[in-house]
Amino acid sequence: MAGIRELARECGVSVATVSRALNGHPEVSETTRRQIQEAATRLGYRPSQSARALVRGRTDTVGLLWDTGYEVTGRRHPFLLALLVGVKRALSASGRHMLLLNVDDNRHRSSDRAFLDIALQHQLDGVVMMGVDEQHPTMRTLYGSGFPCVALDLPVQGPRATYVTSDNYTGAAEAVRYLYSLGHRDIATITGPVDSLPAAQRLVGYEDAMRELGMTSRPEYVETGDFFVDSGYACAARLALLPERPTAVFVAGDEMAVGAMHAFEDARISIPGDIAIVGFDDIEAASLVRPALTTVAQDPIALGAAAVEVLLTLVDTPLPSVTQPVEAQAQGQAQASVDADVDGASDAMRGAESAPVALATASAGASTTSHASAKLKPQAPQPQQQSRSLLFAPRTVPTRLVERQSCAVRR
Known part of the structure; x- marks a missing residue:
């Protein structure tokens, strides 16, 4: 050669x-x-790819930060695996490569700069984050540094960092309205861990739709799970024992919904005759259980495509000039925005005015009813800060309701 x-x-x-x-x-x-x-x-x-990278200042390689430790149950969730396929497919279509970065190895957490240093040493164009603890100091240093980062379902914000998520709020509200249209008025929910962005958005969507339709959200009708089968079973078992049992349940994750279906079956409560169930995700098991599960479908391929599109926009956006070290300033702004996204989720999704942002939101994937106030926005920088940092709006991907046999008209 x-x-x-x-x-x-x-x-x-x-x-x-x-x-x-x-x-x-x-x-x-x-x-x-x-x-x-x-x-x-x-x-x-x-x-020579290394020579081309040196000349162009790009390697066409994107890092993936994903905790692959098999002993951590959450890493085996089927939807995370589908997201990985979506990201990989979108990167391949753009002519880029993916480098998996070790997260579960403590050697890589020896300093707060560990992942930032790895990204710079490998001359990565940017980093995709999924299934990691975004509050860990190594992660906060990375996305607060100005290095291009996009996260999936993790509320990160930095000079060149943002996140992509499904329209969880609208999907949850649509599920409640669908159950209402079938005649259900006593609708419970099994939510995920409320410190999780998707779970928090879905819970607010449920609560707002209940209020909008004139129904009461009883405290005993709100159960908190962890997105996995066992917690869905435990939550549904408690609902089955209530003196005034709900006639329908919106479950904020399909794996929990499968567990809930088993619990109701064990309690001899028929689905959909005695109780209707709607899930969220549309994982493969949703169409395999009997009765097949009505669910709010996310689009992992569209999410992956949106994440890559946003990341490439961040890569092409020059880091603004700063008058103090980027890491120190950006981390403070990023953490304030992240805290506001999670702790203030309800206000943001109930129609709070959105601040001007550098990157306009756009939709990808399957269409559904839009709800502008459902999209979480980063906190606006103060006027004196706007010349020193960029904040990018999160990208929201639509969901759609998939009707199957786990719901029926209330008699």
């Missing part, structure tokens, strides 16, 4: 001319460019 010097000798031109011709520079004539391209094909020339 010939190198660039051999190719230059073959064509009787300089190494610089070969480089310019193969990189599309306009000062090279079309005749010379065609001669060099034909010779490159004939000699089997392949450009």
Whole structure:
């Protein structure tokens, strides 16, 4: 296989001319460019990726921060695996590679700069974060540093960092309205851990839809699970023992919904005759259980595509000039925004005015009823800060209701 010097000798031109011709520079004539391209094909020339990266300042490689420790149950959730496929497919379509970064190895947590240093050492273009603890100091240093980062379902914010999530609020509200349309008035919910962004948004969507339709959200009708089967079973078992049992349950995750279905079956409560169930996610098991589960479908492929699209926008956005160290300033702003996103979720989703942001939100994937106030927005920087930092709005991907056999008209 010939190198660039051999190719230059073959064509009787300089190494610089070969480089310019193969990189599309306009000062090279079309005749010379065609001669060099034909010779490159004939000699089997392949450009050095490391050399191209050095010249372009890009490696076309994106890091994936994902805690793959198998002993952590959450890492085995089927929806996370579907998200990984979506991200990988979108990166491949954009001509980029993915590098999996170790998260479950304590050696990589030796300092707060650990992951930032790894990203810089590998000359990564950016980083996608999923299934990690975004509050860990190593993560906060990374996305607060100005290095391009996009997270999936994790409320991060920084000079060049934001997140992508499904329209959890609208999906939950749609599930409640659907149950209402079937005649149900006593609707319970099994939510995920409320310190999780998706769970918090889905709970607010449930509560607001109940209020909008004139129904009361009873405290005993709100159970908190952890997105997995066992917690869904335990929560449903408690609901089954209530003196005034609900006639329908919105479950904020399909795995919990499967557990809930088993609990009601064990309590001899028929589905959908005695109780209707709507899940969230549309994992493969949703169509395999009997009766098949009505659910709010997320689109992992669209989420992956949105995450990559946003990340590439961040990569192409220059870091603004700063008058103090970027990490120290950005971390403070990022954490304030993250805390506001989770702790103030209810206010933001109930129609709080959105601040001007650098990146406009857009929708991808399947269509559904939009709800502008459902999209969480980062806190607006103070006027004196706007020249020193950029905050990017999160991207929200629509959901859709998939009707199956776990719901029926209330008689």
